Amino acid sequence: MKTFTVITLGCRVNQFESEALEERLRAMGLARVSSRSRADLCIVNTCAVTSKAAFQSRQAVRRMIRAHPGARILVSGCNTEIAFEEMKAIPGVDAVIRQSEKERIPAVVSAMMKEAPNVPQMRLPGKKKPLPPPFAPPALSKGRARPYLKIQDGCNAFCTYCIVPYARGRSRSMPPQAVLDCLKGLKAAGYPEVVLTGIHLGSYGRDLETPITLLDLLFQIESWGGIHRVRLSSIEPNEMTDALIAFAAASKKGPTRICPHFHLPLQSGDNALLKRMGRPYTREMYRDRVLSVISAIPEAAVGADVMVGFPGETGSAFEQTLSLIEDLPLAYLHVFPFSPRPGTPAAGFNPRVDPRFIQERSRCLRELGHAKRARFYTEAVGRKVDLVMEKGRHSKMGYCRGISETYIPVWLKKDALSPGLRTRARIDCVDDSLAVFGSPL
Numbered sequence: 001m002k003t004f005t006v007i008t009l010g011c012r013v014n015q016f017e018s019e020a021l022e023e024r025l026r027a028m029g030l031a032r033v034s035s036r037s038r039a040d041l042c043i044v045n046t047c048a049v050t051s052k053a054a055f056q057s058r059q060a061v062r063r064m065i066r067a068h069p070g071a072r073i074l075v076s077g078c079n080t081e082i083a084f085e086e087m088k089a090i091p092g093v094d095a096v097i098r099q100s101e102k103e104r105i106p107a108v109v110s111a112m113m114k115e116a117p118n119v120p121q122m123r124l125p126g127k128k129k130p131l132p133p134p135f136a137p138p139a140l141s142k143g144r145a146r147p148y149l150k151i152q153d154g155c156n157a158f159c160t161y162c163i164v165p166y167a168r169g170r171s172r173s174m175p176p177q178a179v180l181d182c183l184k185g186l187k188a189a190g191y192p193e194v195v196l197t198g199i200h201l202g203s204y205g206r207d208l209e210t211p212i213t214l215l216d217l218l219f220q221i222e223s224w225g226g227i228h229r230v231r232l233s234s235i236e237p238n239e240m241t242d243a244l245i246a247f248a249a250a251s252k253k254g255p256t257r258i259c260p261h262f263h264l265p266l267q268s269g270d271n272a273l274l275k276r277m278g279r280p281y282t283r284e285m286y287r288d289r290v291l292s293v294i295s296a297i298p299e300a301a302v303g304a305d306v307m308v309g310f311p312g313e314t315g316s317a318f319e320q321t322l323s324l325i326e327d328l329p330l331a332y333l334h335v336f337p338f339s340p341r342p343g344t345p346a347a348g349f350n351p352r353v354d355p356r357f358i359q360e361r362s363r364c365l366r367e368l369g370h371a372k373r374a375r376f377y378t379e380a381v382g383r384k385v386d387l388v389m390e391k392g393r394h395s396k397m398g399y400c401r402g403i404s405e406t407y408i409p410v411w412l413k414k415d416a417l418s419p420g421l422r423t424r425a426r427i428d429c430v431d432d433s434l435a436v437f438g439s440p441l
Helices: 012-027 051-067 079-080 084-087 101-113 163-170 176-188 215-225 242-253 271-277 283-294 313-326 355-379
Strands: 003-008 040-045 070-079 148-150 193-197 229-232 262-264 300-310 334-338 384-389 399-403 409-413 422-428 436-440
Touching: 003 012, 003 051, 003 148, 003 384, 012 040, 012 101, 012 148, 012 193, 051 079, 051 084, 051 334, 070 300, 070 409, 079 101, 079 409, 101 163, 101 355, 148 176, 163 229, 163 300, 176 215, 193 300, 215 242, 229 262, 242 283, 283 300, 283 313, 300 313, 300 355, 313 355, 334 355, 355 422, 384 409, 409 422
Parallel strands: 003 040, 040 070, 148 193, 193 229, 262 300, 300 334, 409 436
Antiparallel strands: 384 399, 384 422, 399 409, 422 436
């Protein structure tokens, strides 16, 4: 076994874990190849957040089996914790490693490398209770200009619709010194921005022997001051405190800039539905948090997740969501339908919403999200921005793409660029497809 490929579904945490795993496999002497090339080992890192994601995970496994005849097939990720028996029953799968035991993957691969090609399939049983895995260092060899750093895993919230706490276990945090050590390594490797990610990022540090908060960690990062930009992947509205907002606003003048880009999940603008979902805030609190961010950082990008069709969502409840979003200066929306996940309380909730209503409400919100994004991009025309230029596939027609602090993708002409990952530019225009173009300064 000489080559491998990894297919990743789902969130940024999954992407980080796949990249860290790729680094370890390279250290074992394996060479990574594209999923379109023949590989000796195929790893599928699955997702379980929705029924569609679980279906796509199964599809990905079967696709890899067809595309790589004779390869060893290893399945990992969240869906292995939720549907272990289902995943291992797929013909052609050699090993299924539960999410709670993902640290076993290199050892399993090592065993595969020593075995003859015709050994029987290995369908390894997983443990019943998730084990707190160590936090892997970030991959340095991946073609990414803004690497992810997972500093938190698991979740204690148990929202009624969410399968993630069952797949990833209780919340646990990387110790702050380990975070700083990883950031120093990324700084030494030349990265100008790091994205701090986690399943429940705002709960960072509560489980540590000496509990701290996410804000405490950001103060330590600022005191070190080695990374130009730090971006927070997602944070709950009730955890976007005044102190955190003030720190982010003041960081514009400091050695480390907290990117003024905050993803605050909404899910619903109806208080009764929020309570039924187990969400720890109201529409009034959400409105206050968004407006507080924009008041302190007028140029900030605030995005939201919105769930459509949660059981009991009436027409008037949807109108509450719609009116709240219309009134708020949001930069973009991620809209998705409710997905009943077996094992969660909401899987048994009634009344269910007619799929036709879900489809129409989703369409309405996506159109609103498009309009919000268009407004946000248009308001940035003429603004001078700091860009981190992306690598590889993020180029076309003589242009390459940079990401602003507010998460605006800006296309610049290649022949006008100086070498390096960072550049200053002016946003010139936005076309009808919402592609943003700029000029280097």
